[in-house]
Amino acid sequence: MPIITYREALNQALREEMARDDRVFLMGEEVGQYNGAYKVSKGLLEEFGENRVVDSPIAELGFSGVGVGAAMVGLRPVIEFMTWNFALLAIDQVVNSAAKMLYMSGGQYNVPIVFRGPNGAALQLAAQHSQAFESWLAHIPGIKVVVPGTPYDAKGLLKSAIRDDNPVVMLEGEMLYNTKGEVPDGEVLVPIGVAELKREGGDCSIITSGKMVLVAMQVADQLAKEDIHVDVVDLRTIRPMDTEAIYTSVRKTQRAVVLEEGWELCGIGAQVVDFIQRDCFDHLDAPVLRVHQTDVPMPYAKTLEKLAKPDVAKTIAAVKQVMYRS
Amino acid sequence: MASKKKTDAKGEPRAARSTARSTVRTAGDPTLDRELLHSMLLQRRFEEKTGEAYALGKIGGFCHLYIGQEACSTGIISQLRPDDYVIGTYRDHGQALVRGITPRAVMAELFGRIDGCSRGKGGSMHLFDRHTNFLGGHGIVGSHVPLAAGVGFAIKYRGGDQVCVCFMGDSVVNIGAFHEALNMAALWKLPVLFVIENNRYGMGTAVERAAAVDDLHRRADAYRGLDGILIDGMDVHAVREESAKAIKRAREESLPSLLEVQTYRFRGHSMSDAVSGTYRSKDELDEYTRLDPVFSLRDAMLAAGTLTQTEWDEMEKEIAAIVQDSWDFADASPEPPAGALFEDVLVDTTS
Ligand SMILES: Cc1ncc(C[n+]2csc(CCOP(=O)(O)OP(=O)(O)O)c2C)c(N)n1
Numbered sequence: 215m216p217i218i219t220y221r222e223a224l225n226q227a228l229r230e231e232m233a234r235d236d237r238v239f240l241m242g243e244e245v246g247q248y249n250g251a252y253k254v255s256k257g258l259l260e261e262f263g264e265n266r267v268v269d270s271p272i273a274e275l276g277f278s279g280v281g282v283g284a285a286m287v288g289l290r291p292v293i294e295f296m297t298w299n300f301a302l303l304a305i306d307q308v309v310n311s312a313a314k315m316l317y318m319s320g321g322q323y324n325v326p327i328v329f330r331g332p333n334g335a336a337l338q339l340a341a342q343h344s345q346a347f348e349s350w351l352a353h354i355p356g357i358k359v360v361v362p363g364t365p366y367d368a369k370g371l372l373k374s375a376i377r378d379d380n381p382v383v384m385l386e387g388e389m390l391y392n393t394k395g396e397v398p399d400g401e402v403l404v405p406i407g408v409a410e411l412k413r414e415g416g417d418c419s420i421i422t423s424g425k426m427v428l429v430a431m432q433v434a435d436q437l438a439k440e441d442i443h444v445d446v447v448d449l450r451t452i453r454p455m456d457t458e459a460i461y462t463s464v465r466k467t468q469r470a471v472v473l474e475e476g477w478e479l480c481g482i483g484a485q486v487v488d489f490i491q492r493d494c495f496d497h498l499d500a501p502v503l504r505v506h507q508t509d510v511p512m513p514y515a516k517t518l519e520k521l522a523k524p525d526v527a528k529t530i531a532a533v534k535q536v537m538y539r540s
Numbered sequence: 541m542a543s544k545k546k547t548d549a550k551g552e553p554r555a556a557r558s559t560a561r562s563t564v565r566t567a568g569d570p571t572l573d574r575e576l577l578h579s580m581l582l583q584r585r586f587e588e589k590t591g592e593a594y595a596l597g598k599i600g601g602f603c604h605l606y607i608g609q610e611a612c613s614t615g616i617i618s619q620l621r622p623d624d625y626v627i628g629t630y631r632d633h634g635q636a637l638v639r640g641i642t643p644r645a646v647m648a649e650l651f652g653r654i655d656g657c658s659r660g661k662g663g664s665m666h667l668f669d670r671h672t673n674f675l676g677g678h679g680i681v682g683s684h685v686p687l688a689a690g691v692g693f694a695i696k697y698r699g700g701d702q703v704c705v706c707f708m709g710d711s712v713v714n715i716g717a718f719h720e721a722l723n724m725a726a727l728w729k730l731p732v733l734f735v736i737e738n739n740r741y742g743m744g745t746a747v748e749r750a751a752a753v754d755d756l757h758r759r760a761d762a763y764r765g766l767d768g769i770l771i772d773g774m775d776v777h778a779v780r781e782e783s784a785k786a787i788k789r790a791r792e793e794s795l796p797s798l799l800e801v802q803t804y805r806f807r808g809h810s811m812s813d814a815v816s817g818t819y820r821s822k823d824e825l826d827e828y829t830r831l832d833p834v835f836s837l838r839d840a841m842l843a844a845g846t847l848t849q850t851e852w853d854e855m856e857k858e859i860a861a862i863v864q865d866s867w868d869f870a871d872a873s874p875e876p877p878a879g880a881l882f883e884d885v886l887v888d889t890t891s
């Protein structure tokens with residue numbers, strides 16, 4: 215199987231879906247002539263022309279609304295945000311327009327749109343450019359939220375998202391674009407709403423998603439050397455959440471750590487812990503612990519940034535704690 | 541008169557700054573005049589009934605009446621093709637009726653019933669209808685303006701010759717979304733009519749207290765290729781004449797326009813707001829009431845001899861019956877079943 219980057223996987227997904235369905239178009243800042251701020255759309259302008267690869271002004275609220283309007287009357291826009299930090303300017307169109315249209319029109323107007331772009335921290339980009347918004351977005355009924363952590367899932371989820379008749383939010387990662395993995399050429403579809411057990415172990419479940427999947431895999435590798443074997447449950451979709459996959463793993467391991475990139479309060483992990491206590495209470499051998507960003511804006515200085523981010527060491531410590539090991 | 545014209549600077553009495561005249565024209569075409577009169581009167585009587593229903597608790601939530609502004613919806617929408625698109629704000633009853641959503645379906649929606657045009661899920665502010673390409677009443681001021689540009693984008697993408705008409709209030713000109721949408725519509729030459737219904741107030745804030753340039757159509761000057769047009773919104777023929785040009789421009793040349801239709805709302809901002817209130821005087825209201833777009837057309841027709849008193853009385857009777865029927869229909873329509881709660885959150889993609 216070919217080994218390609220996450221970036222190339224997204225590019226393939228876009229190319230294949232645009233070739234397959236001429237209602238699909240890509241719009242965003244720098245997606246055309248510049249080939250994308252992170253080169254995800256490389257070569258697409260050449261191949262599909264400027265009608266379908268549309269360079270927009272820096273106007274997140276405006277062009278995301280253009281996408282919603284176009285989707286209401288039958289097109290299938292892919293709206294690229296340079297990063298989700300900037301998408302805050304467009305949140306009204308995601309939350310008040312896209313997510314509400316089908317419901318408030320009594321089922322008459324669906325909005326088949328994808329809002330995508332990098333989410334969360336890269337390296338030393340400081341407070342305004344390093345935020346993970348999973349929990350904000352997942353809070354909203356009327357949209358789906360997918361968070362691919364591998365090139366395979368990136369391709370498969372983007373293709374599914376484009377084909378979905380609902381608004382789908384896709385959270386990628388700057389630090390993921392260069393990561394590599396096996397991705398078949400051609401048709402790869404990952405179903406939305408289905409988690410994947412990325413590593414099988416029996417001692418503890420690490421429930422995670424997106425960029426943190428890489429962290430969890432490293433944790434699994436390191437702990438294996440100490441003869442601790444963990445399940446890594448990659449949620450892949452945050453809304454709707456595959457609770458069965460969580461339950462199956464936790465009922466088996468009876469211990470869990472929830473690892474996420476965002477902040478603690480009202481984070482994804484808080485919801486996962488709630489699901490676990492509701493369904494797996496009698497199975498638990500220890501309180502479920504959470505690993506997340508510390509409760510501060512992201513600092514610039516390298517040492518401080520490292521302290522703020524969830525990482526391998528913090529996760530290993532949490533796993534050992536729920537296993538009462540030191 | 542009803543064309544590009546610089547309004548005076550601040551300080552002039554409002555009526556003097558308005559394009560509105562005390563007499564309106566007839567079309568010289570009695571059939572057309574009668575249709576326009578009928579369309580406006582239906583909105584008027586329908587909404588008066590809406591007010592009654594609200595007072596009786598049949599309608600809940602926010603409810604914004606359009607009374608006084610009927611020449612705007614009638615003047616523009618009466619010229620559209622069935623495959624064109626209309627999108628607007630929460631003040632949407634008038635446009636919905638003119639576009640052809642039945643009074644029954646609109647009233648049932650206001651009553652929150654299953655036979656409403658949005659199946660009771662939208663209410664007064666969110667009337668939608670796929671059959672007439674009515675893309676909704678939207679509740680976030682300015683948010684729907686980019687959506688209209690998106691509809692224009694889709695029309696152009698497919699090489700169609702439809703147009704999209706986007707109604708909005710005067711306060712929208714101060715919102716970022718408005719400018720972002722206008723810029724893209726002008727830049728990409730999108731077939732959209734952006735129609736500002738300048739009724740002089742956003743809730744209780746007079747236009748000149750909120751807008752640094754209160755000559756609202758001149759906001760178009762900032763965008764190359766966008767025509768700004770000032771229109772007397774109390775004269776349905778003036779609205780038709782000017783919007784006809786903008787529709788043609790959009791349809792034939794795929795170019796956007798910004799229309800400022802000067803009008804006035806005769807009722808409060810919403811049902812909880814007094815009719816004149818603290819922000820405008822009774823005198824001002826009376827002054828505009830004399831320019832009533834419905835009755836001034838009627839009077840002009842009576843004077844021209846193209847309408848008799850008997851014909852008017854008959855029109856009133858016919859419309860009263862339609863409106864009463866819409867009430868009876870809405871009242872008899874069932875509440876949505878509890879199961880509807882979970883329907884239409886997402887399109888079911890499991891099959
Ligand atoms: C973004 C936003 N801010 C505030 C409101 C509350 N609000 C609803 S209508 C309105 C006034 C709008 O006035 P205008 O645009 O002139 O329209 P009109 O009501 O006169 O038709 C306000 C402030 C809102 N719906 N959306």
Ligand SMILES: [Mg+2]
Binds near residue numbers: 741
């Ligand atoms: Mg107003």
